[in-house]
Amino acid sequence: MNTTRRARPWNFSAGPAALPEAVLHEAAADMLDWHGSGLGVMEMSHRGREFGSIRDAAEADLRELMSLPPEFKLLFMQGGGLAENAIVPMNLMARSDTRTADFVVTGTWSEKSCHEAARYGRANLAASSQDRGFRGLVPPVQWRLSDRPSYVHVCTNETIHGVEYGELPDLRGLGCDAPLVADISSHIASRALDWSRIGLAFAGAQKNIGPAGLTLVIVREDLLGHALPVCPSAFDYRTVAESGSMYNTPPTWGIYVAGLVFRWLLQQTHGGLRGLAAVEARNIEKAALLYDAIDRSSYYSNPVDAGARSRMNVPFFLADPAREGDFLEAARANGLLQLKGHKALGGLRASIYNAMPLDGVKALVDFMHDFETRHA
Numbered sequence: 001m002n003t004t005r006r007a008r009p010w011n012f013s014a015g016p017a018a019l020p021e022a023v024l025h026e027a028a029a030d031m032l033d034w035h036g037s038g039l040g041v042m043e044m045s046h047r048g049r050e051f052g053s054i055r056d057a058a059e060a061d062l063r064e065l066m067s068l069p070p071e072f073k074l075l076f077m078q079g080g081g082l083a084e085n086a087i088v089p090m091n092l093m094a095r096s097d098t099r100t101a102d103f104v105v106t107g108t109w110s111e112k113s114c115h116e117a118a119r120y121g122r123a124n125l126a127a128s129s130q131d132r133g134f135r136g137l138v139p140p141v142q143w144r145l146s147d148r149p150s151y152v153h154v155c156t157n158e159t160i161h162g163v164e165y166g167e168l169p170d171l172r173g174l175g176c177d178a179p180l181v182a183d184i185s186s187h188i189a190s191r192a193l194d195w196s197r198i199g200l201a202f203a204g205a206q207k208n209i210g211p212a213g214l215t216l217v218i219v220r221e222d223l224l225g226h227a228l229p230v231c232p233s234a235f236d237y238r239t240v241a242e243s244g245s246m247y248n249t250p251p252t253w254g255i256y257v258a259g260l261v262f263r264w265l266l267q268q269t270h271g272g273l274r275g276l277a278a279v280e281a282r283n284i285e286k287a288a289l290l291y292d293a294i295d296r297s298s299y300y301s302n303p304v305d306a307g308a309r310s311r312m313n314v315p316f317f318l319a320d321p322a323r324e325g326d327f328l329e330a331a332r333a334n335g336l337l338q339l340k341g342h343k344a345l346g347g348l349r350a351s352i353y354n355a356m357p358l359d360g361v362k363a364l365v366d367f368m369h370d371f372e373t374r375h376a
């Protein structure tokens with residue numbers, strides 16, 4: 001058993017999830033007095049000079065990190081991924097007179113998106129992997145897209161089922177010129193994205209980039225201005241974009257912490273790589289280590305197709321499910337926290353987001369091997 005324990009345990013929560021330790025230290029140091037202003041960030045006017053500089057730096061750093069082209073607006077909003085399931089159709093459904101959005105359902109999150117959108121127009125189920133227990137993706141050539149949809153929705157990383165797109169679908173290649181809407185909540189800033197294939201991407205911050213309460217929306221300019229009359233002003237992307245996300249008070253603390261995370265990510269290095277390339281290389285290494293350990297063992301299993309396995313969320317099962325309670329208890333005693341699987345799927349799940357170092361995954365793999373030796 002691994003007896004060397006560090007000060008903080010390793011946190012495998014799916015979200016709200018671990019933040020980089022360096023970011024937590026910096027936020028703690030700034031708590032009472034940000035950069036000599038005499039104010040904590042939570043106490044500042046969102047329209048003041050100090051917060052303006054925090055906001056601008058967060059935006060500039062995320063744009064650089066994700067190589068965001070200038071025709072995309074970055075919006076700081078609230079309501080999380082589930083609110084976007086309504087806000088997206090309220091903004092985009094009227095783009096096409098068909099008032100139909102197409103959905104590719106590959107797990108719980110895209111299923112929820114499809115269900116919610118039906119309140120604002122037609123939701124066409126273009127493809128689903130439900131008949132296979134959401135164990136993989138549906139190849140885009142098999143999608144049954146509707147005629148001139150308002151948009152096509154995918155969830156590019158299904159946090160519960162552990163299914164991730166390795167490559168974004170090319171809608172134009174499929175003969176569809178509708179914008180692709182991507183729920184990137186649980187893998188934002190973990191890998192490079194091909195923006196030429198995306199119309200809009202959204203993400204709650206609490207999985208990979210910050211505290212709960214902040215939602216990022218990245219939207220191509222030409223998609224603004226189609227909101228339904230029922231859309232609240234504070235959720236009309238055009239209003240939010242035109243006011244620089246200051247139409248109403250934005251989640252200032254969340255923007256500040258996310259900004260610290262963006263800077264931390266930009267500063268990452270790995271071999272000769274920097275920034276997102278370094279972060280992605282490390283994520284590939286971490287995921288390979290964990291999936292290898294699972295695949296080599298006959299005690300642990302992961303059911304997802306090899307080409308669709310998530311680098312961020314790894315659900316796994318014990319050969320003897322009755323031992324899950326023992327596994328979680330022993331893991332906790334070894335400084336490995338929040339490994340319980342989502343209730344929809346059962347089993348166990350390790351979320352290994354950007355903030356999880358390779359050492360944390362090594363500690364988990366060592367523990368798993370030990371547990372197996374004692375119980376298999």
Ligand SMILES: *Cc1c(COP(=O)(O)O)cnc(C)c1O
Pocket residue numbers: 015079080081082083109155157158159183184185186204207
């Ligand atoms: C967590 C999650 C959501 C829901 O986020 P909330 O902030 O709880 O609304 C939506 N989509 C994905 C992919 C998620 O992981």
